[in-house]
Amino acid sequence: MTIFTDDVVAAVTGHMNGDHTDDNLLIARAFGYPDATQSRMVGVSGDGGEWAVTDAAGEHQLSVAWPGGAISERPEIRRQVVELYKVACDKLGISPRDEHAPAAENAGHEHGGAAAGAQAHGGHGHGGHGHGDAHPHAGGRHGAPAEEHEGPQPFSSVIRESSWSDHSDSEGATFMEDIMRGIGTKQDYIDLVAQHFFMYEALEAAATQLSADPAFADFHPAALVRMPALEADLLHLVGADWRERISPVPATAAYAARIREIADEGWAAGIVAHHYTRYLGDLSGGQMIARRVAKQHELSSEGIEFYDFTDLGSIADFKTGYRAALDALGERLDDAERARMLDEVRAAYAFNTAVFVDLGAAKAAAA
Structure with missing residues (x-):
């Protein structure tokens, strides 16, 4: 049996638990726990996936073999998860989402996280990248059924699915790994x-x-603001003269310049594209980074305040509201503007990946 490294497992489970929560529940209901109320992916191996499932009887461990048989390479994980989702839909009598239909598979997922997420992502989630977007067809004839979605796919789902491979790209950066x-x-x-x-x-x-x-306004409540926390973290980690001791790598400078360019243009949807990419990664995979860094480097709240969203209240509730705001935005945009915003989301992921690459190169040069 192939055992994947911890970073791969963290990236996959972070993405599934951040972006595909309803799919986790659907899989649990299809493979032995029809009345499941919660399901989290907790493991990945060459033989299959593992979930922690909760129903009225308590918590259970569920192992499900990959539909296509044992695998040995990371890129195969996504394909097998998609196939497992389709099998679960078939078992429950649910039509799979359009983006998972055979003809659309490459157009959706392959084109193109966090959190983590593996930036998980430090944000992106950081990786990260995880965004916590829910799928419209979860549920089914077993357990509490969800209403079948008819009509256009919610814009939050379009964004999530179109950027799948971009999550993988950022998660693969050695610096973040x-x-x-x-x-x-x-x-x-x-x-x-x-x-x-x-x-x-x-x-x-x-x-x-x-x-x-x-x-x-719903996208950016005051409790989401990170700059005071970043300044406090840098004061603790670097010292009182931190402003004179830090500088952006070239990719970060280019990233910031692009955001300022969009702001100068007054393109609100473009600002949301970058806002979504960063903040939802921080709220998903970024939480994993905070735990690991705190443990490894013996940090308490000081030094990881950036990832503390206590003032925001329930992170799950905020992400649900954020998705609703994205869906409402998508309804207001015409096709050309929606496509332009999706391109900007992908550009944001590319900037994040480039930052990790630059950080890795700077580290190597200083060695």
Whole structure:
């Protein structure tokens, strides 16, 4: 049996638990627990996936073999998860989502997280990347059925599915892999926090346009603001002169410049594209990064305040509201503007990946 490395398992489970929560529940109901109320993916191997399932009788461990047989390479995981989803739909008598139909499989997932997420992602989720988007067809004839979705696919789902491969790209950056596997140094983490400062300096300046517009204000409540936490983290990690001791890598500078360009244009949907990519990764896979870094480098709240969203209240409720706001935005945009926004989401993931690559190169050069 192939045993995947911890970072791969963390990336896959983080993505499934952040972006595919309803699919986890559907799989549990289809494979032995028809009355399941909760389901989280907790493991991945070459033979199949594992879930922690909760129903009225308590918590259970569920192992499900991959439909196509044993696998040995990471890229095969996604394909097998998709096939497992289809099998579960068939068992429950549910029509699979359009993006998982054979003809659409490459157009959706292959084209193109976090959290983590493996940035999981440090955000992106960081990786991360995880976004917590729910699928419209979860549920079924067993357990509590969800209403079948008819009509256009919710825009939040379109965004999530179109950026799948971009999550994988960022999760594969060696710099972030080291942090996720617990082999990165404390300086690696400090360097990541420094890049976050320059990213969020631009992003939160741009996000004031969202807060000021009633049509976009739900995306950016005051409790989401990260700059004070980043400044506190850098003070703790670097010292009082932290502003003079940090600088952006080229990819971060380009990333911030792109955000400022969009803000200067006043393109609110473009600001949301970057806002979504960063914040939902921080709320998903970023939480995994905080736990691992805190344990490895013996940090308490000081040094990881960036990932503390206590003032936001329920993270799950916020992400649900965020998805609803994305869906409402999608209904207001015409086809051309929707496509333009999706391209910007993909560009945001590319910027994040480039930042990790630059951080890795800088680390190698300093060695």
